[in-house]
Amino acid sequence: MLLRRQSKRGFHLPARIAFLFAIVSGSLLRAEEFRLSLELSQADRHQATTNPADPHEIKPVAKRPTITVEADSKLTAVWKVTYVAKPPMNDALVHFYVVRIQRPGQAPPPLAPQQVLLESAQTMDFIAGTSTDAKMEIRPKDSGVYLVRLEAEGAGETSAAEMELVVK
Amino acid sequence: MNNWSNTGCDCAGLAAPLAGRVQVRSLLKKFPKGMRKSIASFHHQFARRAPQAGRLNESERQHGLVALLVLAITSLLLLPSSVQAEHFRYDLTIDNGREKAHGFADDDPPAMGRKPREVIHVKKGEPLVFQFFMNSNFPHDTIKKVGVLYYIVPAEKVGQTTLPPRGDDAVLQGHFTMDFKPDTGRVGVRQQFHIDKPGVYLARVESENSASDHEHFAAIDIVVE
Numbered sequence: 001m002l003l004r005r006q007s008k009r010g011f012h013l014p015a016r017i018a019f020l021f022a023i024v025s026g027s028l029l030r031a032e033e034f035r036l037s038l039e040l041s042q043a044d045r046h047q048a049t050t051n052p053a054d055p056h057e058i059k060p061v062a063k064r065p066t067i068t069v070e071a072d073s074k075l076t077a078v079w080k081v082t083y084v085a086k087p088p089m090n091d092a093l094v095h096f097y098v099v100r101i102q103r104p105g106q107a108p109p110p111l112a113p114q115q116v117l118l119e120s121a122q123t124m125d126f127i128a129g130t131s132t133d134a135k136m137e138i139r140p141k142d143s144g145v146y147l148v149r150l151e152a153e154g155a156g157e158t159s160a161a162e163m164e165l166v167v168k
Numbered sequence: 169m170n171n172w173s174n175t176g177c178d179c180a181g182l183a184a185p186l187a188g189r190v191q192v193r194s195l196l197k198k199f200p201k202g203m204r205k206s207i208a209s210f211h212h213q214f215a216r217r218a219p220q221a222g223r224l225n226e227s228e229r230q231h232g233l234v235a236l237l238v239l240a241i242t243s244l245l246l247l248p249s250s251v252q253a254e255h256f257r258y259d260l261t262i263d264n265g266r267e268k269a270h271g272f273a274d275d276d277p278p279a280m281g282r283k284p285r286e287v288i289h290v291k292k293g294e295p296l297v298f299q300f301f302m303n304s305n306f307p308h309d310t311i312k313k314v315g316v317l318y319y320i321v322p323a324e325k326v327g328q329t330t331l332p333p334r335g336d337d338a339v340l341q342g343h344f345t346m347d348f349k350p351d352t353g354r355v356g357v358r359q360q361f362h363i364d365k366p367g368v369y370l371a372r373v374e375s376e377n378s379a380s381d382h383e384h385f386a387a388i389d390i391v392v393e
Contacts, residue, residue, distance in 0.1 A: 118358070130347065
């Protein structure tokens with residue numbers, strides 16, 4: 001009865017299936033827009049991470065990779081963002097920051113300028129295989145916990161790779 | 169222009185709009201000094217004679233027209249080179265909380281450019297903020313795989329005309345590799361830092377491999393007391 005009523009409105013079952021398929025395939029495409037890699041190193045210490053292949057993967061934030069260093073030591077952050085989807089992406093935003101947080105596992109806080117040790121942002125077009133990378137030095141003076149996060153913002157979906165920096 | 173607010177990005181310091189800070193270059197500054205003088209005297213001559221403009225004789229009119237023609241041709245000849253020279257726009261700042269020094273675009277070679285640099289005096293160990301924005305100003309095409317290099321390194325003196333080496337004693341440094349699309353291609357960095365050792369330092373951001381016979385940079389001298 002219901003199906004017959006919808007058919008009268010032109011909403012056929014094949015159209016519904018096609019619509020659902022488009023949503024599912026669309027979300028799968030978005031899942032593979034960017035590959036992110038992030039590394040932090042200081043002397044012989046090294047920590048690396050990547051973004052999850054599926055951005056919808058539920059990952060407890062308490063399990064971020066962590067690197068511990070002494071205050072005022074010089075660290076090097078290296079990251080790379082590679083676009084792996086097929087449709088070209090215009091004016092995508094790549095955002096990287098190191099921000100002080102209250103405790104390990106805390107969700108990304110609002111970026112108050114005085115809490116942000118380092119921040120970079122860039123916009124560029126991506127086609128499949130295009131990449132951008134950076135290498136930056138930081139020297140945290142104050143002890144505490146910092147969130148180091150790399151984001152690539154595509155068509156409605158943000159890919160992110162993150163770790164924590166503990167300064168003692 | 170250097171505002172990421174349209175992307176919905178929660179960019180802390182980088183989201184601050186730079187209204188009024190956009191570098192405005194006077195075309196007059198591009199002319200050689202001698203030519204600037206003659207242009208000025210040319211204008212001055214007409215300004216003085218303006219009330220009596222109706223009384224100009226034929227010879228004066230012809231001289232004026234010739235001068236105007238020479239000026240127009242010279243402008244046309246110089247215009248392409250001045251446009252070509254501007255592949256990137258920069259806004260570099262060092263902020264000590266009391267004052268802010270700015271660095272704007274210059275050309276390399278010569279390695280240290282031709283324009284004087286602003287100088288900022290700071291105290292050793294005090295918190296400082298280094299920030300720059302670099303935009304593509306090349307109207308024709310995307311410039312691919314451009315290197316963006318920034319650093320703060322010790323220098324010998326204020327206004328130094330040779331490029332100081334970049335070694336392990338760099339206060340901070342970083343490097344990007346990215347494509348710059350006309351108008352919207354841009355990168356920005358904001359970083360807190362401090363300098364413990366008194367002396368003179370050079371803060372600089374520069375382009376690398378920009379598919380040109382010259383590169384661009386912006387720089388500021390820092391004097392740590």
